Amino acid sequence: MENWSLISLCVLLGLTSRWTVSFHSYSGAGKQPMFGDYEAQRHWQEVTYNLPVHEWYLNTTNNDLNYWGLDYPPLTAYHSLVCAYVAKLLNPEWVELHVSRGYESHSHKLFMRATGR
Numbered sequence: 001m002e003n004w005s006l007i008s009l010c011v012l013l014g015l016t017s018r019w020t021v022s023f024h025s026y027s028g029a030g031k032q033p034m035f036g037d038y039e040a041q042r043h044w045q046e047v048t049y050n051l052p053v054h055e056w057y058l059n060t061t062n063n064d065l066n067y068w069g070l071d072y073p074p075l076t077a078y079h080s081l082v083c084a085y086v087a088k089l090l091n092p093e094w095v096e097l098h099v100s101r102g103y104e105s106h107s108h109k110l111f112m113r114a115t116g117r
Contacts, residue, residue, distance in 0.1 A: 042094065043067070044080040045080045
């Protein structure tokens with residue numbers, strides 16, 4: 001029972017920390033054309049959700065590698081894909097191909113921070 005209390009306290013502390021951090025800005029907020037690391041993480045979700053796996057690392061008309069091209073190993077890309085499926089359920093605008101470029105909102109920032117992105 002004592003272990004469950006410690007685990008619960010740690011989880012609560014972690015969630016509270018992430019929630020508190022979500023009120024603060026991030027590098028590149030509102031700064032076109034690249035919008036910073038936040039946009040990179042969001043864009044990777046867009047790419048992994050909308051494109052077939054064999055196009056994730058290729059420069060194509062739907063995947064401009066000069067705009068936050070996916071440059072992490074495949075395991076990280078699959079994590080982005082799982083997060084993208086959840087994002088699509090919560091708000092499809094978050095991962096719309098091409099249309100969501102530069103998308104910024106408080107609810108999405110909270111989602112990104114909660115998923116470790």
